[in-house]
Amino acid sequence: MFDIMLKNLHSFKHLMEKDRRYSPTVFLVGLLVFSLLSVPVTQAEGPDNVQFVGLNALTYSGVDDSGELSSNLTVRQGDHLNLEIPVENTGVDVEIASVVLHVNQTTWNETVYFDNISIDAMSTQVLVYQSSNQVHEGSLDVAMSINNTSLVLNDSILVGPPPLPNVHVEIELISDSYVSGDLIEFNLTSSNDNGERSFAGNMLCFFLQEEVYNQSLSVDVGQSVVDSVSLYARPGILECHLDGDRNQSSQTTASFSLEGLPSAAFDQAGSSGFSLIGGPWHAGDDVEVSFILRNQGDATGSALLRVLHDGVEFESESLVLESGAAGELRLVFENLDSGMHNMSWTIASNNGIVSEGLAGIVTIEVQPPQAxxxxxxxxxxxxxxxxxxxxxxxxxxxxxxxxxxxxxxxxxxxxxxxxxxxxxxxxxxxxxxxxxxxxxxxxxxxxxxxxxxxxxxxxxxxxxxxIEAEYSLQINPITLPREPIEGDAVTVTIMIQNTGPVAGPSGFLYLTDSSGLLLGQRSTEPLQASS
The missing domain is CATH 2.60.40.10 (Immunoglobulins)
Structure with a gap:
């Protein structure tokens, strides 16, 4: 029987070494006896003198994929858990016991059985567990019992974050003298003096809600990196912070204040705000926009109107305003197509403060062309x-x-x-x-x-x-005298009418007898239409 147990022990050790990265590994310090049964033995009652040494005796540490202890002082995210569980026999005889261990995190859990452990009298056996899963940051719970009895031990630890850099950022103004509107320069110093690993992320800087710097940043342990950023001086606070990688230090943001610097301060004049001139608009029309601005600051400054339309940025001419003065900014968008047009606008200045709210989006409808x-x-x-x-x-x-x-x-x-x-x-x-x-x-x-x-x-x-005049003639059959004698002068009345839609010409009227003999003639005046 002993030989068989040794062979089983040898085979078990071989299999455990082969599958060490994928299956929980159980080490028994001292004499280990493995059950030939594949199902854990559950005893109705536990051994009288076997017990856990206690919570303070549990040892937690981190190991890598090969089972070697990591360099971390505590269990950190990315480690495999290595747990040592002391079990003691306080009696005078050898005791046989079984231990069930449950390990749990929010995304994974494992259950391990230590079966038929032989513990010498008045001695302690240390059970060793290594997780097949990598632990992650947060709470980790363990629960264990002897022979599934009331001899239980529950514990919880907090798994720390993975090894982190420890970068501190400092901002230094290197320009000597300046006024509002001057281009000034700062040094950005990032130091990773006490980090556990290199930092690989980004540095972002904002001034007056505008991004002025965005670059990748790599800082090895014990190294300092110096970059520079330039901006136009105005009253405000330059803020820079780390992004793209975790950092131990809570001081991941640095700032430098330019508050109190005399400058222009631009705000809307009146209630019109951003205005569209004219309309309605049809395809091919030009659309003109306007903004009336006032300088409420304590220095002369300049500003412009910036509009983003169809992915293209347009800028008006810069308007210079003395303190207290107002003026108009204008932009023209030519030959627009029919449809809906969105325009994002903002007031910008390099030497003055622009009040909040001087930005927005407008939608313009351009109708089909007129016919x-x-x-x-x-x-x-x-x-x-x-x-x-x-x-x-x-x-x-x-x-x-x-x-x-x-x-x-x-x-x-x-x-x-x-x-x-x-x-x-x-x-x-x-x-x-x-x-x-x-x-x-x-x-x-x-x-x-x-x-x-x-x-x-x-x-x-x-x-x-x-279209011509239409003349008609009508001869009155009654002459004067009514019964003329040959040789008498006779008066014949002739009515001339123009029934056409236009005036008729002047002319001559000729009177002849049936043989064609000319009896008389006279000129006629032009006749108006329908007369």
Whole structure:
């Protein structure tokens, strides 16, 4: 039986060394006897004289993946737990006992059985447990019992963070003399004097809520790294802090104050704020924005309007204001497409303080382009051809248009005259005299002036209508005298009418008999239409 136990011990040791990184390893200091059974032995009652030495006797330490003790003084995140559990026999006889150990963290737990441990009289056996899992920062609980009886021992430890750097940051102003608006320089010194490992992260610095420095930072143990940052001097506090890596020191932020430096202080003048000039806007229009600013500081300063639109940053001309003065900042965005446009705006200054709230986002709707419409008809009168036209644009804003009047000959448009008109809502009507023309098609061409229409031009045409006077004659059958004698002078009454829509010409009226003999003649005056 002893030989078999030794062989089992040898095989168990071989297997445990092979799988040491993946399975809990049990070491027994002293004589270890392993049960040949795979199921832990549970005894109804524990041995009378076997007990845990106590909480203070438990030893916690960290080991690496190979089971070697780590350099950490306490158990830290990333270690495997090494736990030593002393169990003592206070009796005068050898005792056999079994111990169940439960180890628990929030993300993992393990249960280990130490079976049929032989403990000599008046001696102590130390059970050694190594976790297959790496521990993580936070609470770790252990619970153990002898033979699943009331002989229990519960404990809890706090696993520390992984080894950390210990970087301290200092800010030093290296510019000698300066006033608001001057470019000044600082040294940023990062020291990792007492760290447990190197720092590998970033250094970020902010001044007046604006990021002025963002660079990667690597500091080995015992090393100091010096970087520099430049900014325009204004009243405010420069704050720099570490990011991207954990650090032991609570002093991860350093600051340098420029408060009290005389400077300009910009705020909104009046209630208008960021304003859009004009509108509504249509595709192709320019959009102008404005901001009225006041310098409420104790020194002269300059500021500008900065707008981000479609990923492109635009800046107005810089406005210089003395203390107490106000002025207007303007920007123009040209030829915008139809649709919704978001604009992020802010007031910026290199030599003054900008009040909080002088920034925002506005949304501008640009509608589709306005369209042009025209119709025309032509009449031929005494002065030649006359055009009667109507022009309009779709609803929106007033626009200037150029009207060109002419006619078409053999596919070629000939323009006689032109004019520029302003169109708003409704339809504008008018007449234009072309005079004598060579073709029978008249036209009017409409073009936008200084804006973008839905089409580059609009042409309306019409066939020339020839309109003439329409004369008619009516002879009164009653003459004077009523019964004339040959040789008498006779008066004949003739009524001439113009039933046409235009005035008729003057002319001559001839009176003849049935044989064609001319009886008389006289001139006629022009007749107005319908007279």
């Amino acid at each position: 042009m419409f025209a119709d025309v008809r032509a009449e031929e009168g005494d002065s030649g051809v006359e055009l009667h036209w109507n022009v309009s644009i779709t609803n929106g804003v007033e626009r200037d248009v150029k009207l060109r009047y002419g006619y078409r000959v053999s596919g070629t448009d000939v323009y006689v005259n032109e004019q520029i008109l302003t169109l708003g809502s409704g339809t504008l009507s008018g007449q234009t005299v072309l005079g004598e023309i060579q073709g029978d098609t008249v036209l009017i061409r409409m073009e936008p002036v200084g804006w973008t229409a839905s089409t580059s031009s609009y042409i309306a045409t019409s066939m020339l209508e020839t």
